[in-house]
Amino acid sequence: MANMSLKKNEMPTQAPDVRNKNFSEVALGYTEEQAIDEAKRCLNCKTKPCVGGCPVHINIPAFIEKVAAGEFEEAYKMIALSSSLPAVCGRVCPQETQCEQKCVRGIKGEPVAIGRLERYVADRHNALEAEEVSLPEKNGHKVAVIGSGPSGLACASDLAKLGYDVTVFEALHLAGGVLVYGIPEFRLPKAIVGKEIDGLKALGVKIETNTVIGKTFSIDELMEKMGFEAVFIGSGAGLPRFMNIKGENLKGVYSANEFLTRINLMKAYKDDGTTPVQRSKKTVVVGGGNVAMDAARCAKRLGADVTVVYRRTEKELPARAEEVEHAMEEGIRFMFLTNPLEILPTEDGWVKGVLCQKMKLSEPDASGRARPVPIEGSAELVEADSVIMSIGTSPNPLIKSTTTGLDTQKWGGIIADENGQTSKEGVFAGGDAVTGAATVILAMGAGKTAAAAIDEYIKNKNI
């Protein structure tokens, strides 16, 4: 019997004034009753537009049908055919622009809460005793994966299941990439990422942390001296962008990457943390994407009065809808159509405030969004003792500069075809390293596609 309610089952959530002071997960997850009830909102319609909306084409109606029947492990198996990180994606995918945007229930009311159901199924599966993993039979071929973020993890997982001897090289001291240094604990508990990494190790994948490809080893070395027949580059887009305005080097100005890395990777939010982070009273966050929301919400939790300054309007915010909603509920202020001009100093070189300009929207620019133009003579001072620049990141040029024959775009993205093949034989790439900063699910999809292409490539080489 279909559930014809026009509204999604509400997600139990920590109250805003409670959660804006702790780093525990905000969304607490459906109960079994809620999950089954929500699953029954799916009509199992003939066209299944949700599947096309999913970047990795999970068979959504099929897994939802299993949830409705209370067969949760079966539901998990359906998802796992197409996705290797359901507990992550269920939490961080921008479903409102992907599967849920296409859902037919969304025409009259709210779409089926596909993301919340994926999360429920994945969490339930993860809570079970880890099954004995039968190690796939090794085929004797070695593949190197650079980067242990979502694309690298997905690629390594698929290759290991095909019998390849996989080594993942990670520059930082912990694996997980942006899942561990970028996305905060209250959005994505690190225990979940840890479970994914453990799963990978159980498949026989070797993870070498503290290894910077381009410094410790080069790709050329990996292939010519260390026996790797193919390499997947999943090194992400970790290079932070600054505005290059006056005052950007004052004490108290951070790139979002630095701020988040101190807090998420190095746990600077803890009272007994060994890595410091400024305990700001008034923080200005510049930007409107997911990273800006993460930075703002972290700053709030450290006790600051937080204002997000964004040059377009609320409608144009690229951040995931739920993050914006949660940020606003947590008491973070938004100043739209506002752009920083200069960061002003105190006498001893700290941030005193941000001189901002009011903007108005005009004709669309190359990205298709309305171009913000300054309104002359409209400068206003926003008081702050800390500024976090979250205006985007681009790929780190280290790999390009240390690998022969690897073509990149001018802005640094590695050039790769739809299978992830780069200009260099045996070298594949995917995720943010190719596209620039994007989403976890796109990165994961690219990692899976490349794994299949690498398998094809190695098989053909040895015919």
Next chain:
Amino acid sequence: MFDIVRKKSLNPTVTLMDIYAPAVAKKAEPGQFIILRTDCDGERIPLTVADFDREKGTVTIIFQIVGATTEKLNRLGEGDCLCDFVGPLGRATETEGKKKVAVVGGGVGCAIAYPVAKKFFEQGTEVHSIIGFRNRDLVILEDEFKAVSQKLCLMSDDGSCGEKGLVTDALKALIESGEKYDEVITIGPLIMMKFVSKLTKEYGIHTVASMNPVMIDGTGMCGGCRLSVGGEMKFACVDGPEFDAHLIDFDEAIARSSMYRPFERHAHEETCNLFAKADAVGKDGNN
């Protein structure tokens, strides 16, 4: 992995360690650095590669005990191991085409200056080394420098060893006496490098300074180590750590390096207290 193979105290506040890290040892070049963590809750700290042995697979670090992490590091001994050790990071020193150079090191900066002096010396460049310390108890690597310099000037603030005066006094004297350097390399406290740079600018001698800003990842992803060089933003971890000294905004670098002073001071005190307590318990025996 990352075993401490050798530990030697060079002076009451400076320790030398050889760390087993074969992949890093194989690639390390003078001028580059590593980042380490003593334990799995620890802070990431950068330390310059003071030396390396590609056959033995060891990297030498020389550090001054100035804070919580270096305090913890100094408590470890031969046979202990570090939690994390990554490198070699940063760009190696450019030594090509230089016929005569002056290497100016201050305090523990001399530990960083030494591999640079050595590389120049071994390739046939004439090396004049000026090393300065507050007093004779703090002198390190004097013999090592002697072995890789055609001229060595040892300076001390209080005159207890070598000549009394600052390294800039010695450098000025050499330049004034007619020495023609292709390059001056300076490594030490920021204020020292600022004044060496000011001096050499007057004479138009190309000068390279090795910067040591606060760092977190060391691979170019956070911008925490940024400085202004020639009005442009550079990251010390990937564009440096060596830069054209005449273009560096030293005042800005000095300001930025003080950002976490209160935290650092507190953390250092806490760590010393913890160790003092542990030592006291140890001394009490089996109570």
